[in-house]
Amino acid sequence: MSTATARTVSLHGAIGHVVDVQVDVSPGQVGLTMVGRPDLSLRESGDRCRMAVLNSDLPWPVTKRTTILLSPADLLKRGPHFDLAVALAVLAAQQHLPPQVLPDLAVMGELTLDGRLRCVPGVLPMALAAAARGLRGVIVPEPQVPEAVLVPGLEVVGVRSLAQAVALLRGQEVPEAPAVEPPSVSRVLAWRGEQRLDDLDLADLRGMADAKFAAEVAAAGGHPLLLTGPKGGGKTSIAERLPSLLPDLSPEEALELTAVHSLAGTLPPGHGLMTRPPFSAPHHDASKASIVGGGSRQVRPGELSRTHAGVLFLDEFPLFRTDIIEALREPLENGDITIARTEESVTLPARGLLVLAANPCPCGDHDPVSGRSTCTCRATALRDYQNKLHGPVADRIDLRRHVGPLSRHEGDPLRDPDTSAVVRARVAAARERQAARYAGCGWRLNAHAPSTALRDRWPLAGSAAALLEETVYTGRLSSRGAVRVHRVAWTLADLEAVRTGRDVVPGPRELDLALSLRCGDPLPASLWERCG
Structure with a gap:
């Protein structure tokens, strides 16, 4: 089978919608096509994922045609947090991952070119949407596990890299990886x-x-x-x-x-x-x-x-x-x-x-x-x-x-206000x-x-x-x-x-x-x- 599906969440305000990332790898003109109303940052996901997969010593279909559908197709999708779902779905479509392990998980995280993960905003509302949809668990960047575990009844796994996520899903020993940089918080510095x-x-x-x-x-x-x-x-x-x-x-x-x-x-x-x-x-x-x-x-x-x-x-x-x-x-x-x-x-x-x-x-x-x-x-x-x-x-x-x-009478220091x-x-x-x-x-x-x-x-x-x-x-x-x-x-x-x-x-x-x-x-x- 040359098709596979991973799941992630698209945020519209504080409301999350579970999105199926469907990948088909088949013979044809070599290239990558992404459909389903992706925005510019998501269209660039293909190049990020390709280099992250290759630099993690994992296979990428360089001699085949890869088609990615983000379903439902009429829903606008945006953000780099789709990267991990795209990469895992491509690997599953090549039989490098057991396809049955992905449909009941929501995965989210931005990939760097060397396969490491970066934190993304909105993990908690995404985890809430996954739980509401009845998914078993989520895979998130390691520093954002405390956010996701706030959702009761959801199995949460934190990873540092694409290689770690693949090893976990295959039941293999998890390799070492550099720690993920915590999310930056936009906060004005002030006294205390x-x-x-x-x-x-x-x-x-x-x-x-x-x-x-x-x-x-x-x-x-x-x-x-x-x-x-x-x-x-x-x-x-x-x-x-x-x-x-x-x-x-x-x-x-x-x-x-x-x-x-x-x-x-x-x-x-x-x-x-x-x-x-x-x-x-x-x-x-x-x-x-x-x-x-x-x-x-x-x-x-x-x-x-x-x-x-x-x-x-x-x-x-x-x-x-x-x-x-x-x-x-x-x-x-x-x-x-x-x-x-x-x-x-x-x-x-x-x-x-x-x-x-x-x-x-x-x-x-x-x-x-x-x-x-x-x-x-x-x-x-x-x-x-x-x-x-x-x-x-x-x-x-x-x-x-x-x-x-x-x-004068209000300022009486002998009175003891609540x-x-x-x-x-x-x-x-x-x-x-x-x-x-x-x-x-x-x-x-x-x-x-x-x-x-x-x-x-x-x-x-x-x-x-x-x-x-x-x-x-x-x-x-x-x-x-x-x-x-x-x-x-x-x-x-x-x-x-x-x-x-x-x-x-x-x-x-x-x-x-x-x-x-x-x-x-x-x-x-x-x-x-x-x-x-």
């Missing part, structure tokens, strides 16, 4: 990086009780948060401490997030599951592709996806480009982001906690709440700046708080209530619950539903805003149940508080005392 957040605690901040309470509600229910106020008021300090309020990721969240970072090439070598929520605070001059995701050829995840189940902080929000601001609509509404290119459309997860911070004006000295203002901005500049805070994206923000100058650990315990308990309530649904947190499900299965209690409907009729809230207030009310009820130890269904009290959080109104003074 994200580790500096480990030293930040909510108890460090004096006062700002209402902003702290909003941060706790945001963390408990996954609600987007907007912080406004004059410069130096503490907006960034609140946002940087939000990760310390979040519990460890659930197994599903950890696997999703790790797969995204594997696809982006930002997973450190030998790293297991990412168990802590990530934090990112990109500069307002960042490009749309870096925030949303994209790329000229292969789509890569942006910060919206790399902070999935974590915190994305956009400081100086009105200074971000308009196209970036408008691109936030979809993830705020659906929890994912779809990036369309000429030949493909990719959907990536983006259910992180979005925190926006903005000054009231470009110079940062305008404070309409306290009345203290030394603003020198022109009226047109002030109008353009504030328009970005009141557009369609702002209507998708659940919580809004003004962070003003610290008053630590991040104390608040995190309440947040974790509130999330456990949500997980139990939404068991079997396609979402985990109140912020993601669809409006129809809330209305039909988890309505507000007492007169709260009528009061919420009245706010829409009077024009205080849009229909979208009413749904978001409903979600916040449930989060407040979950936190109240955690504090009191009794079951709570959101009623008029929770609705009033949710409306105040939504509209930026002052919170009751009693709440300040309660939240430290």
Whole structure:
């Protein structure tokens, strides 16, 4: 038999498709033909594989015609990780490998000309796709074994070279080979990086009780948060401490997030599951592709996806480009982001906690709440700046708080505010209530619950539903805003149940508080005392 099939995985965003690499070696005009919509890097795979096979002292059909079909043929394939599958299929077609050992394995890895393997991005989502297809195991570059073994029930084999892979499949002694260079991680060097957040605690901040309470509600229910106020008021300090309020990721969240970072090439070598929520605070001059995701050829995840189940902080929000601001609509509404290119459309997860911070004006000295203002901005500049805070994206923000100058009584050093650990315990308990309530649904947190499900299965209690409907009729809230207030009310009820130890269904009290959080109104003074 002059044909053989090996299997690998083609990635489209975070979704993997198992691809059959079918090879036919037969008499005819000498040459190599690859069909099935390969991109340029994949078309070059034939030359790489030929030299890798020959330099590994293995046979290549130099006097025959070699045809390679990547099936399904209508699916666009790209990337050098097809190399190992192509080389093994060619060897199997020449009877140098038992053909029956390949169909139940997915193989991935880039080959060098001397037959060594190189690491490739996206091993974890590829392994997930292989397991979903029912394949027995995967063969990957040795340094990426820790990624692939995160998929339960999958046999993972790590190799350093093509010769090692062939020996393993033939049941022979595995030859020695130089170690594979670990994957490079695109990371900006900075002092201590994200580790500096480990030293930040909510108890460090004096006062700002209402902003702290909003941060706790945001963390408990996954609600987007907007912080406004004059410069130096503490907006960034609140946002940087939000990760310390979040519990460890659930197994599903950890696997999703790790797969995204594997696809982006930002997973450190030998790293297991990412168990802590990530934090990112990109500069307002960042490009749309870096925030949303994209790329000229292969789509890569942006910060919206790399902070999935974590915190994305956009400081100086009105200074971000308009196209970036408008691109936030979809993830705020659906929890994912779809990036369309000429030949493909990719959907990536983006259910992180979005925190926006903005000054009231470009110079940062305008404070309409306290009345203290030394603003020198022109009226047109002030109008353009504030328009970005009141557009369609702002209507998708659940919580809004003004962070003003610290008053004398708030800065009392004798008061002992709650630590991040104390608040995190309440947040974790509130999330456990949500997980139990939404068991079997396609979402985990109140912020993601669809409006129809809330209305039909988890309505507000007492007169709260009528009061919420009245706010829409009077024009205080849009229909979208009413749904978001409903979600916040449930989060407040979950936190109240955690504090009191009794079951709570959101009623008029929770609705009033949710409306105040939504509209930026002052919170009751009693709440300040309660939240430290």
